[in-house]
Amino acid sequence: MSFNPLAEKGIPLDDQIRDWRELGVAPVDPDATHPYTKCRIITMNAIEVESVFFGHHFSRFCTDRAVREHLAHTRYIEQQQQKVVNWLLPGTASVLETTISYEQQAVDLTAWLARHEPDPYLKQSYEFAVLEDFDHLYRYANLYEMIEHRQAEKLVDGLTEVMPGRPTAWEHRHPVDNVRDPYDKATADPRSKLHTLTLVAAEQQVMNLYMNVGPLYMEPIARQLYQEIALIEEEHVTHYESLMDPDETWWERLVLHEYNECYLYYSFMQQEPERRIKAIWELHLAMEIEHLRLAAEQMRRHDRRDPEEILPPEIPETMVFEPNKAYLRQLLDTQIDLTTLGAGYVRESHERFERMQQQIHRGEQPPSEQVIDEHRARFGREYRLQTEGEHPDPRLREPETTPA
Amino acid sequence: MQQREPAAPDDDVVEVLMQQHGVIHNLFDEVRASGAEDRQDAFSRLVRMLAVHETAEEMIVHPLARSAVPGGSGVVDDRLTEEASAKEMLSRLESLDPGAPDFLPLLDDLRLAVLTHARAEERYEFVKLRESTDAATRTRLATALKAAEAVAPTHPHPGINTPTENLVAGPVAAVVDRVRDAMRRANADAP
Incomplete structure (x- = not known):
């Protein structure tokens, strides 16, 4: 009974435009909604945003009017899907x-994909970055x-622990050290392509959010922290997008985008406890099945290749939002000290890293350290949520506190 | 951007109000999470906190926003409309037994109304208030607010019979009166 989105029948494109009533979705309850329902909303928003911008870029490079019209049509539908999901x-x-929900999403999404990634270099790349979102x-x-x-705790509900990962201060690497080596599209497992695309979409959305909302804060420490972490997100987008094979054709990419949307809506619909939200995932899956069919048709026509060549033979194991505490603790125990050098990973700091650290910090505490110092000064402690015991790395355990 | 004067957090009325929003949100969580036996107690604490907070806002924050913030009158009118609707829900809730089947759904309605109201205050009123007032004014008002909170504590110490405890057990109207008195006194004592 394996599900194959290429063999399913979706909703005809002409029937997909929604009216104001359908677009006017009621928001979820901020307190009663499961944290992972929020994570699924945030993930699917990121996926739809990526599909929209991918369509725009494709269109800018495309000389065929018929193709541009097709892209405009599906892109408008994806925009409506994004509106329904994010609203x-x-x-x-x-x-x-x-x-905070975005970061919980980044942690548990990346950890799950790392656990299920067949390629060791890609797996290492996800493991490296998840400690930073953490x-x-x-x-x-x-x-x-x-x-x-x-x-x-009110937001993450004990599903994800809150404690230091690779300290944000150490995450500022020289930009050239964020460029990884791409997978080879001819030999890569299709799951690897989907995982990488999902992470590009997710980190890109986090980057977009922070670069836009950061200056809306009044508190100087909030403005500064958003600015600092937004710069790390630029590193993450560079990191993940450089893993994708630049030789993939536009049509291959289009098909992969549409397949990935089917895969994730299908996954989330299996897991979603809120009936109303589950119905949205089901509806969007039916829409994406048609987008995929049309993209596959275009790929056959323009690339003269079968999309089956680049897609998984059957839908991969469904992606699940679930706690990854033990896995993350094992990474905290072994990978905190890693940094990058060129396309690889090293344990020792190196000249280019040190120079970047010197240039950006100038020997001062960055906002990510100041926020902890200010919190300690006010509350006499840090905020942590360590449900599974003390921090695995003795250097990152909370220092002795004094009563506030 | 204009540099805000760095008043110590507890000495800034906007900080204290934001803190109270956090406490109110937590109290809603407590009522939702409590079983039938503890629900009345948690709900009473929520009601007292709401009374302290809203009375203080009506007495000092809204009038100040009306006069100090450009367009403040319209902003405050909108907030008072929200408050009136929340008060109506609250009085319906108070007439119900906390174990009644309608209680939790109505509590949800009240919670969302109060959260919406609080977020609107933070976004449209407090932001402007901070811009248009000086640190000394905000410190004076913080003192008045804390004095008001002290006469109507939401977590009474068990086993000690004090006038405060009587107040805690008393009707909300009494809380409101006490808060008003305390704030008038604090305002009168101000230099």
């Missing part, structure tokens, strides 16, 4: 609360308690 987020949540969650959680006087 599920509640306006009563603050930007910082949404940010650290961002901890920094923002401390900011959250300072500004809003609530604890991030």
Whole structure:
């Protein structure tokens, strides 16, 4: 009973445009909604945003009017899908609360994909970066308690731990050291292509969010922290997108985008406990099946190749949002000290890394350290949520505290 | 951007109000999470906190926003409309038994209304208030607010019989009166 999106029948494209009533979705409850439902919303928003911008770039490089018209049509539908998905987020949540959900999403999405990645170099690349998102969650959680006087536990609900990862201060590498080597499209497992595309989309959306909402804050420490972490997200987008084979044709990429959307909507619909949200995942899957069919047709016509050549023979194991605590703790124990040198990973710091660190920090504490210092000064402690015991790395255990 | 004067966090009325928003949100969580036996107690604490907070806003924050913030009158009118609708829900809730089947759904409605109201205050009122007032004014108002909170504590110490404890057990109207008195006194004592 394996599901094959290429063999399914979707909704005809002409029937996919939605009216205001259908677009006017009610937001989820900020307190009662499962944290992983929010993570699924955030992931699918990122996926739709990527599909829209991919379509725009494709169009800018395309000379065939018929193709541009087709891209415009599906892109408009993807925009409506993005509106429905992202408008599920509640306006009563603050930007910082949404940010914390974004980081929880980045951590548990990346960890799951790393655990299921068949290629060792790609797996290493995801493992490397997840420790950085993990650290961002901890920094923002401390900011959250300072500004809003609530604890991030209310948002992550104990599913994801909150404690230091690879310290954000160490994440500022020289830009050339963020360029990885690409997979080879001829030999790569199709799952690897999907995983990489998902991570590009997710990190790109985090980057876009922070680069736009950061200056809307008044508190100097909040403005600075968003600025610092937005720069790390630029590194992450560079990191993940450089893993994709630049020789993939536009048509291959289009087919991979549409297949990935089918894969993720299909995955999330299996897991979604909220009936109303599950219905959205089902509806969007039916729309994407048609987008995939049309993309496959175009690939056959323009590339003169069968899309089956680049797609998985059957839908891969469904992606699941679930706790990854033990896995993350094992990475915290073994990979904190890694940095990059060229396309590879090294344990020792090197000249280019040191010079970058010197240029950006100038011997001062960056905002990601200041936020913890300010939190300690105010509350006499840091904010952490360590459900499985103390930090695996003795250097990153909380220092002795004094009563506030 | 204009550099805000760095008043110590607890000495800034906007910080104290934001802190109270956090406490109110937590109290809603407590009521939702409590079983039938503890629900009345958690709900009473929520009601008292709401009374302290809203009374203080009506007495000092909204009037200040009206006069100090450009366009403040319209912003405050919108907030008062939200408050009136929340108060109506609250009084319906108070007439229900916390174990009644309608109680939790109505509590959800109230929670979303209060969260929406609080977020609107933070976005449209507090931001402007911070811009248009000086640190000394905000410190004075923070003191008044803390004095008001002290006469109507939301977490009474068990086993000690004090006038405060009587107040805690008393009706919300009494809380509101106490808060008003305390704030008038604090304002009168201000240099």
